[in-house]
Amino acid sequence: MINPTDITALILAGGRGSRMGGVDKGLQNFMGLPLALHTLTRLQMGGGVRQIMINANRNLAAYESFGVPVWPDVLADDAGPLAGFLTGLERCETPYLLTVPCDTPLLPLDLAQRLAAALEAEDADIAMAAAPEAGKDGHRQVRTQPVFCLLRTGLLESLLRFTQDGGRKIGAWAALHPTAVVAFDAPGDDPQAFFNANTLAELQQLESRAT
Numbered sequence: 660m661i662n663p664t665d666i667t668a669l670i671l672a673g674g675r676g677s678r679m680g681g682v683d684k685g686l687q688n689f690m691g692l693p694l695a696l697h698t699l700t701r702l703q704m705g706g707g708v709r710q711i712m713i714n715a716n717r718n719l720a721a722y723e724s725f726g727v728p729v730w731p732d733v734l735a736d737d738a739g740p741l742a743g744f745l746t747g748l749e750r751c752e753t754p755y756l757l758t759v760p761c762d763t764p765l766l767p768l769d770l771a772q773r774l775a776a777a778l779e780a781e782d783a784d785i786a787m788a789a790a791p792e793a794g795k796d797g798h799r800q801v802r803t804q805p806v807f808c809l810l811r812t813g814l815l816e817s818l819l820r821f822t823q824d825g826g827r828k829i830g831a832w833a834a835l836h837p838t839a840v841v842a843f844d845a846p847g848d849d850p851q852a853f854f855n856a857n858t859l860a861e862l863q864q865l866e867s868r869a870t
Contacts, residue, residue: 679862696725699727748818762862787808
C-alpha cells in the first residue's frame with residue numbers, strides 16, 4: 660500500500676483564467692472563500708497526502724496566506740498545466756505527486772487513496788481520474804480528467820524532455836507511460852465532484868447547486 664506520507668499534493672493555480680476574463684481563478688469567491696482554499700481544505704479533509712503545495716504565477720502573497728508553499732512555473736512560456744506538473748515534480752520531496760486544479764472545490768475526499776490504490780494495483784507510473792460528463796448528444800460518458808493525476812516523481816526527466824520538445828498535452832505525455840484510469844462513477848460518488856468552473860457563470864452555477 661502507498662502510504663499517505665509518501666504523497667505530496669499540488670494545487671494548480673497558475674493559469675491565465677482567460678475564460679474568466681483574465682482574473683486569477685484560484686482567488687475567485689465560492690461559498691465565501693477563494694476557490695483554491697476550498698480545494699486545499701478538501702485535500703486536508705481527505706487525509707490522503709503528507710503535504711500540499713500551490714503552483715501560482717501571480718498574487719503569490721495571497722496564496723502564501725493559505726499557509727502552504729507556493730511555487731511559480733519553472734517554464735518561461737505558457738505551457739499550461741504541464742508547467743505546473745513540472746514545477747511540482749521538481750519541488751516534490753516524496754515518491755508521489757498528486758495534481759489537482761484549483762477550480763474544483765467539490766473534489767472527492769478519497770481522491771488520493773483511490774488513485775494510489777490503482778497505481779499500485781496496476782504497477783503504473785501514472786493514475787488518472789475519470790468521471791461522468793454530458794456529451795454533445797446529451798448522454799453521460801465517463802471521460803478522463805487529465806489534471807487529476809497521481810505521478811511517480813521519477814517521471815521528472817521524462818516530462819522535462821517532453822516539454823522541451825514542445826509537448827503541451829497531458830494526455831499525450833501520459834500515453835508514453837503505463838497509466839491506470841480510475842473511474843469515479845460509483846453510486847456513492849458525487850456527480851459534481853469534478854465539475855470545474857471555467858467562467859464566472861459556471862462558478863455561480865456550481866455555487867447554486869452546492870447550496
